[in-house]
Amino acid sequence: MSKFQFPESIKSRPVYGTLEPRVGKFHLMIADAEGAEAILELAAQDSALMAKSHIIFIPNGTDYGDQLKALNPAQYYEGPSYAASVQRIRHVLANAHQGLQVYLTGTEGLMGQAQNEAMQAGIPHTFIQTEHRGSVARRMQCVHCKGITEDVMTDPFVCSHCGLNLFVRDHYSRRLAAYQGVCIDAEDPGNVPEPVELYK
């Protein structure tokens, strides 16, 4: 089961949709792990789509690669991590033209960071399609030391940079592609609630 219904939250929290084929001159699809399932469903809706598509896939230990390759996209790239793939993403966007459609699917961290690249390349964020699949882990910024901790699964958690105990907020930054983590025991150091898994 790769789909998860996020609870209602504050306006700052991103809302994800369901990918659908759109008219465009070219299509850039960026996915990690179970996001591959959303690409497979997207391809099934429009047989002409893949001939004009570039898929960038980060498996994160999953084995969807062969199924995606079998879709026969115009270009296919598999990267070991987002950090390893971002050079290619920037290159594709830098050489793209108006009429490009961007589809992002998988974890929030992947979608947020790739959306940020697409926005900087000139695409309005409202025009970028997203669909959440897979892990509900969050990419968190420590508002104190500014360090980013990836794949946070509990609230509170310990900042991987400065070691503060951080409360997981729904307050999100599109610029940073991260949620804000705020020190939970600033006024009473050491009084830290037991960490609870997100959405439990």
Place this chain on the structure above:
Amino acid sequence: MSAAPQKAKAGAEQINVKVSAVVPLNDLVTRFEFQRTDGQRLPTFSGGAHTVVTMNDDGRTRLNPYSLMSDPTDTSTYAISVRRDDQGRGGSLFMHTRVKVGDEMQITYPVNLFSLDLRAKKHVFFAGGIGITPFMSMIAQLERSNGNWELHYAVRTEALGTYVDELRYKFPNKVHVYYDDQSQSIPLEELLDGQPLGTNAYVCGPKGMIDWIHATAAAAGWPDAQVHSEEFTAPQPGKPFEVRLCKSDKTIQVGESESLLEALEREGVEAPFLCRGGACGQCETDVVSYDGEFIHRDHWLEPEQQAGQKIMPCVSRFVGASLEIDR
């Protein structure tokens, strides 16, 4: 002097000006230049802004919006270019036949409903006829910041090519002109294809041209948020009708050739406005009750709002037994 009208009621803040120049440009278009009567500086504005000019036509007040087409950083003088419309309601004819150098007039503070998106990697302008005016000030603004732009300008004939010579002389590589009478047309699909990511398109011209560019760009996969357009709808005449104003406790008549907004103003009823062309939403008014049919001409309300909830008094009319609005 505070140039910004923050405390003022939107759209109503006026500047007293005198006409400093009247420059006929061709058979149809004349440029009018204004300076403040008190000798002060005019506010700066942003490319694409318009002003509403008050005309006193033998006791009848006409208020027409015109794009400011002078350099936005020139605070000594504002300029508008007015195309004479012999079939129109008379505002442009008044400007052409009655306004002389030295006349005192009133104009509103500039309002911009058609501004540049300065995040754009490139700006592509499409102008049809007198639709060139907002692009004159946008181009002046972009030239100061070394902006990346190009203009595609469709005109009827060489004789009616308003500002064509000036634009071509200043920007020979950026300005492209298409003459209808030589069967030239804007090669839109080719122009939209291959523009760099983050290009924004802007169109000002007849409604058919605006619709064509929106539709062609959408079919080429352009984000709607990157296709900007401005169209002022002049209020159309129609059958006179009666309106009950519940807040003012008045019943007024709207004449054949006046708009509901003009009728409100004639009766001294406070009604906000900015564009007077159905685009800005400022005069949006709640419908209290009605028995009849609305003739909606705005670009503002959603279809469900037009179904008896709201009306834009600047351009829309009513036919039927009774109408009561919240003014």
